[in-house]
Amino acid sequence: MQLAEEKLLELCEHGDILDEYGVRLNVLGRTSLLPEKVQLAVQKAEYITRRNTRAILNLCMSYTSRDEITTAVESCVRNADPSNPQITEEDIDA
Structure with a gap:
């Protein structure tokens, strides 16, 4: 889970790359089962990419x-x- 948190936060730090390609991140699954730090990283990553419309990256977690x-x-x-x-x-x- 620490790796998931790190990579989601890394995506946030390099959000300009996702914006350049118009990629919106969606995390699917019961995110409430994830540790709180990972939930916060998910929310942040989804929030910063919410306006991107050219591509969707679905990340299935917590199944x-x-x-x-x-x-x-x-x-x-x-x-x-x-x-x-x-x-x-x-x-x-x-």
Whole structure:
């Protein structure tokens, strides 16, 4: 995570290069699972590139198998049929 923070802050320091090429940075995933310092670096990098429109750099972070399973189960529970509350593999796959 320290490497992620360092590289995001490095992008911020050299933001003129991203501006020159019109690159906007989007960090995808549950950034709330990241350490606070990394969250701040993400916010800063996204903020300084927010007006760039020629290219988008999507950086997928904070995808964990446990979080993915938890999210799938939460979605199944929310969408469950009260008359048949059984959750199947197909429900989780959906």
